[in-house]
Amino acid sequence: MIRLFKHYVPHAVLLLGLIDFILLIAANNLAWTFRASQIGMEPGLFSARLPTIGLISAVTLTAMIAVGVFGAEALRSLRYAGARLLVAESLAILGLAFLDFLLPGQTYWRSILLYAMGLSILFLMLNRLIVGGILGASAFRRRLMVLGAGPRALRLKLLSQRPESGFTIVGYVAMGEGNISVEEAIRRSAVDDLSRHVADLGASEVVLALEERRNSLPLKDLLRIKTLGVHVNDFSSFLERETGRVDLDTLNPSWLIFSDGFSSGRVISSAAKRLFDILASCALLVVSLPVILLFALLVKLDSKGPAFFRQTRVGLYGQKFTMVKLRSMRTDAEKDGAQWAQKSDPRITRVGGLIRKLRIDELPQVWTVLKGQMSFVGPRPEVPQFVNDLEEKLPYYAERHMVKPGITGWAQINYPYGASIEDSRHKLEYDLYYAKNYTPFLDLLILLQTLRVILWSDGAR
Incomplete structure (x- = not known):
């Protein structure tokens, strides 16, 4: 890549x-x-x-x-x-x-x-x-050798078997691990010279998929492999690169601290992001105001209650703000507290179903973007009740609040609408990738891909 x-x-x-x-x-x-x-x-x-x-x-x-x-x-x-x-x-x-x-x-x-x-x-x-x-032929895939034969190596094997995978695994070496999950792996003791073995297989990259790295890293071997011009990568960094998300199952604080990301250069990126938000929100408000007013009227005619829905959400650094959307549910939808939206949710009104599919209910949020409480691109803002619950159950959930929430985001275009703790876990992996790597280029890519989500109603609920 x-x-x-x-x-x-x-x-x-x-x-x-x-x-x-x-x-x-x-x-x-x-x-x-x-x-x-x-x-x-x-x-x-x-x-x-x-x-x-x-x-x-x-x-x-x-x-x-x-x-x-x-x-x-x-x-x-x-x-x-x-x-x-x-x-x-x-x-x-x-x-x-x-x-x-x-x-x-x-x-x-x-x-x-x-x-x-x-x-x-x-x-x-x-x-x-x-x-x-x-x-699509294997000749165009990167040749990968895996050091490890446990569950992590098995995950890499399954990932390589996907049709869209950009790599093929040419060998596995079990580095003294007791539990072997990959049958075709060979023992380290059967390899006289690991660097020569890598060269003989024609591998262009070696990935460390060790279950326990303490006192088990073959430093001399890795140094020789590196000097041969073969790229050496750790498991978490490799998964981040190949999947576009941060893997929570293998994530540890030291990797977040020492890996590339969260750089000081984002000060310039943040300034450019804010300038874009101001200019784009002003232009979009002018263009979309007639559409907002028209559907606000339709919402009023379709069901009792206000045309706009206001709700407290958690934003940058955990600060709370009021988000405004066109109302798409009945007024008593949250009488028992905040709830996950379900597929074919009976609380959604007739007009609400339409504006959710077309994302028209999100248009009033442009005003929140102009005020600086949100951005066009960022993690989806959640209600405080959900945030408190998810911070207790999901590690590193608070880190997603290190960037402004957005109307669209990396998680929104890559994962269907989340309606459970497990869904939130998967979306958090994409949110952490965005928080760690965001640049104007990634924002532009997300904005473009949002059109695909709107046209094909991916994730609309």
């Missing part, structure tokens, strides 16, 4: 995205040339129109990222990829047509967009059929 602004991106995705971008430029250039020939006009030099077709290609690629074209499912299924590509192209065309409406004659011909759409889908599907198949 390649680390971009503290966030890991698989090599295969980067390569596929680069080829996609080149194909988008080619498709848009062909569409431009074809349209020019239709009206008897010289297309001109390619260099002269490159900025324009480059803009069209960049907007299309951004839409592809937003709707999940580069997600695991889309990389495995051509049908799934085709559906997402069609949606991405449609969104890109709508956005580009609107831009041309605002700046007529200054951008590009709207008439070429239809041609470009057809060619782009053709080229991109061929890319996934040919190149995507190659990227």
Whole structure:
């Protein structure tokens, strides 16, 4: 994987995205040339129109990222990829047509967009059929050797067997552990030279999956392996990189303290984040105010009670604030105290079900963002009752409050709506990853991916 602004991106995705971008430029250039020939006009030099077709290609690629074209499912299924590509192209065309409406004659011909759409889908599907198949082959996966043969090594084995996995395990070495969970593991005593064994297997990375590291680390062997140019990683860091979450089962305070993250550079990131929140919330409030007023009226007509729902939530550093949303439940929904939202929750009103699926009930929170109590991106703010309960049952839960809560977040786009302690545990792992690694780049990625969640109602409840 390649680390971009503290966030890991698989090599295969980067390569596929680069080829996609080149194909988008080619498709848009062909569409431009074809349209020019239709009206008897010289297309001109390619260099002269490159900025324009480059803009069209960049907007299309951004839409592809937003709707999940580069997600695991889309990389495995051509049908799934085709559906997402069609949606991405449609969104890109709508956005580009609107831009041309605002700046007529200054951008590009709207008439070429239809041609470009057809060619782009053709080229991109061929890319996934040919190149995507190659990227899925084991030859493109990183070769991993595991030191350990216990439950942790077994977890790595199961992770490597997933279709979207970017690595394959070429060997396991049991480092004197009594409980062997991986049958194909060989004993350390059977390996004369561990560094030579790593080289013979052609491993590019070694992961320490020891159940007990105290007095069991093969320091001399690891030093030799490192000097061979083979990357050595510990279990927790490897899982963080491969899964995009912090694994609570193996997490310890020393790893959080000494691992990369929570850096002082986030002061600049926080300033940029706040500036974006102010500008975006002002613009969004102006645009969304008619929508908020319309659905506020519908909420009032649909059921008795106020149009807006106010509730105390826990924010940055554990401070409490009042969050405002469009009411989607009956007024007596929490007469017995705060409760988890369930699937097909009977407390949700008819209009409430609609605004929850479309995320319209979240729009009034933009005012909270403008006030600085929330951000557009961050962990989901919970009610104090839940926070007190979860802090007692889940380790490191308080650390998620080291960043501002958000309307959307890393956990919200990666895990379905949580309605139990176990769900909260899984979401906490994603929240900790965000709190540890957040940058403007990760925020942008989350904002783009939120569109996928809205369009396909992932996690709506």
